[in-house]
Amino acid sequence: MRADDGHLLIVNPNTNAATTRLLETVARQQLEGTHLAVRGVTVDEGPRMIVEPAALDASVSYVVERTRRAVTEQTRGVIVGAIGDPGVDELRRLYDIPVIGIGEASVRAAAEGGRRFGMATSTGLLSLRLEQLVARHSAAGRFTGIRFTPTLADDLAADPEQQFVELQRAVHDSAVFDGAEAVIIGGGPLSESARRIAAASSVPIIEPVPSAIARLLAYSAA
Numbered sequence: 001m002r003a004d005d006g007h008l009l010i011v012n013p014n015t016n017a018a019t020t021r022l023l024e025t026v027a028r029q030q031l032e033g034t035h036l037a038v039r040g041v042t043v044d045e046g047p048r049m050i051v052e053p054a055a056l057d058a059s060v061s062y063v064v065e066r067t068r069r070a071v072t073e074q075t076r077g078v079i080v081g082a083i084g085d086p087g088v089d090e091l092r093r094l095y096d097i098p099v100i101g102i103g104e105a106s107v108r109a110a111a112e113g114g115r116r117f118g119m120a121t122s123t124g125l126l127s128l129r130l131e132q133l134v135a136r137h138s139a140a141g142r143f144t145g146i147r148f149t150p151t152l153a154d155d156l157a158a159d160p161e162q163q164f165v166e167l168q169r170a171v172h173d174s175a176v177f178d179g180a181e182a183v184i185i186g187g188g189p190l191s192e193s194a195r196r197i198a199a200a201s202s203v204p205i206i207e208p209v210p211s212a213i214a215r216l217l218a219y220s221a222a
Helices: 017-030 053-070 088-094 102-110 124-137 153-157 160-176 188-200 208-221
Strands: 007-012 037-042 075-080 099-101 117-121 143-148 182-185
Touching (some): 007 017, 007 053, 017 037, 037 053, 053 075, 053 124, 088 099, 099 102, 102 182, 102 208, 117 160, 124 143, 143 160, 160 182, 160 188, 188 208
Parallel strands (some): 007 075, 075 099
């Protein structure tokens, strides 16, 4: 597929345009050599970063509306770039093209081969939603749990180095104390820290956007 044959649409459910650019960058790196273009869009309403259940629920309609305005005949697939996958089910009912949530893609990638896996993230208020996400997309008994950063997500977003340090510690604890054989970095806005941790980690790191890209390409090849 050539770049002028179509594009991948990445929808950022957070209203932070810098996060959209980060998601685009990670996607383009993952798609090098495929000739598939990338287009990122940002929802019009909601918080700069989804950190609690009410915001996650509210973002469903924002994601659907922004996607409906962005999809064209050249759109070959849609990725929703928040770990809670807001709007994914609704979009799948609207479109025949693949719609991939980074949450589902990460869980399925982490659970491959029946391995035990954990999650490291900064959104403690979403704990129950993330556990429900895992239960929906993986076999029972394989999930070792979630390790949260001690600092709140919004504060870490303003301090990328501290975000990296705390997530790296969470990954360490997930592997050493919980027995995880792979660890998901839970969140699109955490993509840069995820890349840095993956480059130096002895335990496999599941990066959300690359996991979604891989799942999309698998659909295309089927």
